[in-house]
Amino acid sequence: MSTNTIPQYCRHVAVDAADSPLHIATGAVPTPHADEILIQVAAAGINRADLLQRAGLYPPPEDASPVLGLEVAGTVVATGDSVEDWHAGDAVCALTHGGGYAEYAVAPVGQCLPVPTGFSMTEAAALPEALLTIWHNLYQRARLLPGERVLIHGGASGMGTMGVMMASALGAVVYTTAGSDEKCRALEARGATRAINYKTEDFEQVLSDLGLRNGVNVTLDMVGGDYIQKNLNLAAPEGRIVNIAYMRGFKTEVNFAPLLIKRLVMTGSTLRAQTFEQKAIMKNEIMTTVFPHLENGDIRPVIDSTYPLAEVEQAHARMKEGTHMGKIILLMEQAS
Template sequence: MRAIAIETPGGPEVLTPVTMPRPQPQAGEVLIKVAAAGVNRPDLLQRQGTYPPPPGASPLPGLEVAGVIVAVGDGVAPTRIGERVCALTPGGGYAEYAAAPEGHCLPVPAALSMIEAAALPEGAFTVWGNVFDRGRLQPGETLLIHGGTSGIGSLAIQMAKAHGTAVLVTVGSDEKAAAARALGADHVINYRTEDFGLKTLEATQGRGADVILDMVGGPYIQRNIDCAAVEGRIVFIAFQGGSSAEVDFRKVMMRRLTLTGTTLRPQSIAAKTRLAAALTETVWPWVEKGLIRPQIYRVFPLAEAAAAHALLESGEPIGKIVLGLE
């Protein structure tokens, strides 16, 4: 099969087209003929050598795919062969074939193309696990999303609105502000020209945000605490601005805040299977109703994965970048 390998840690140029044997599905796994694969920031970190795959996972990058099941491992019903699925993978998505645990596969929604479906799993698992599971977002509450037009941010806006919550987002340009509003954001804050903490308090009449989804960290950590509501939950999923900060914890105590976060890839198969079940029950019906649709910024052929990485690193995209294999 054709695939994209990481020749050595480094920039986008180290992504190398290769030919290699297709994987064999192990017990509890399915083999997917990949039609499209999502490109995510963890892929960039793996390419740079700072986010290695978990033990036993494919060394190839790629954490989400869409395609057709063409083979199954022991313990998986052969009747699954031929199913159109999108799947969360532990690695290996940048290839013509990828293996995934059966429980991490979700049906391709009828309303979506394979390209769109490939842009769903990583974001949907991440948003559900952090905003809804750990963050316990409830209808009527307020969610503040940093990076509101990223792949995860654009999906989080739509999922939160479908859930009946108010949404505030931070963005870095007028173009991204317009995109966030089009997705349903109630308040959009340009972090380059406005203080997101003050604007959050203004938008909530001084109450603050009930849940904050942060992929920046660093200088945002204290500012998140300052604009969180009483009993608020601050959830970290990345630290693009740094993973350390000097923090005054008195407001954490006084407002009874919860600071938490997760990384998705190292979680157990069982934990991710539970997330998949929750998505099937709650989020997939929203997708079928048209309340959620992945925002596709650009599609590259598999061989141009390096260009896809360079574009994602630029910070330009609004929504997701996808590799198309058909």
Template sequence: MTGTIPAKMTAIAITQPGGPLVLKPERRDVPEPAPGQILIRVRAAGVNRPDVLQRQGAYPPPPGASDLPGLEVSGEVAALGVGAGRWRVGDPVVALAAGGGYAEYVAVHGTNALPLPAGFTFTEAAALPETFFTVWHNVFERGALKAGERFLVHGGTSGIGTTAIQLAKAFGAYVITTAGSAEKCEACVRLGADRAINHREEDFVAVVKEVTGDNGADVILDMVGGDYIDRNYAAAAMEGRIVQIGFLGGSKATVNFGKLMVKRLVHTGSTLRPRSAEFKGEVAAALEQKVWPLLASRQLAPVMDMIFPLKEAWRAHERMEEGQHIGKIVLDVG
């Protein structure tokens, strides 16, 4: 490392499993970049639902990852590990991390970083990696969404939801989403959703059938689980693909699997954090080729909810758990 990098940094640690107030600033050693890694001077860090689960003790970091929360950052390359490839010290980047993003420095694999999109602030850019990697892989690679198909995403005003609406629309899909209030439904429509369903007042299965001429949704992205699983099967089209990325409503359910056979459905799912750096690098390469130009031209942009200082990460977690946010919550690291 260069002499300009300090030995210590401020980081936000999970002092014990619990509520938001267990997140506290600590002094930690600045990590050394391993071979293939880059060290990033973090300027902003995104806040995501897995961070909340980790804080609660329900989502431990994968082996070898930092115990600090934080799965996405923006900043400048501060140092290079051996074989870090394309990057140079000073390059502005965004990156996916396996953990450790709530800190002034984080080491990530060089292939898991992307150039800061032209015209983006660091706080905007920190809202990109986790949701864009997740949506691209699950909707377009696993779900194989194609132009002209009907796409249903639950939780349309979440970070994942706002990203999925924009990406699906940009690539030519008919987009349906669910949300929990009239205000949230309006936000989804402004983002490009063709139909937003207030799930507190309407049955999404009935609405999906109505707006698709009783055909159903070709691809469904679901982070709810629970009783949504059986209802997704009912809302899906023949040969439909349902991609599971979370279980906010529970991971166990009573399901009529006859629908799976009769409709020839595919029900798949994935988690991103434990996947290899090589796999994430492949997703990054696809994003840089197919999505990054849309960001540079502002055809796509993250929906920003609120920005908090790093030392007030607990407030960011409170905001997420309240469930009123529309879009991404970000920490300004400075």
């Protein structure tokens, strides 16, 4: 599509106040800055961060779009003056600076990836947030190495499924937790050595029985609460524990003796607060190290469900209930 056929206005999802109903509104199509591309969006990924932003608990940066949505897939329709490697008509998936729940969205060029060969737009929209979050936390922060043992909590989430597949493809021995036997078996089929049903099993006891007390090199935790102590107990000497969320709470009583005795590192991060430059480094490393595994089919995102833009409330309800496995995707028109 040439720039002279881009409409002036497009539909997007709007929210008038914290926790108020979502609705479809019309606004101006954004204009890309010099280092941005304009994307006609086919599909947009839904993330728990969107629900937190909607509730007023995760305010966007001052320079970000107030429209929800952190990742999209679609077609490039215009580029900023300094963009050289992207052209109108290219298929792209991107981490946005907000604004993804819309028919048109802009994205910094350093956060844009090609759609892997054979991927639908629905699958491509499931990639950016999970790829960058998992890469940054498991590989840049925790320095996960081939052959090491990694424990990934929330394995059935969009983030968790990507973590299981990426860590397995890059040579780690993966253990994970999920909320049903069916999800556990599905995660084992995607590379986990053992998936533990946290509703019927105590993951600390299961892994201890497997000889992994003091044997987990890296833990990726989005649960927090009482998991914090269990993670410390299971960690190997020189182990690394990374938190990306605290769904069971930020506060708990913890015995930190294992931190000292085993010389552990505890860290955490959010993706959105990091600079465009930091995210561009993540993207470039992913293109070198992870993208070949997307191209050859070793890593393929798990899609839980799709919803048309007008059913965004139902999509958020699906995310909130927490029974999904993989990514929940909004479709703008007839994306596949």
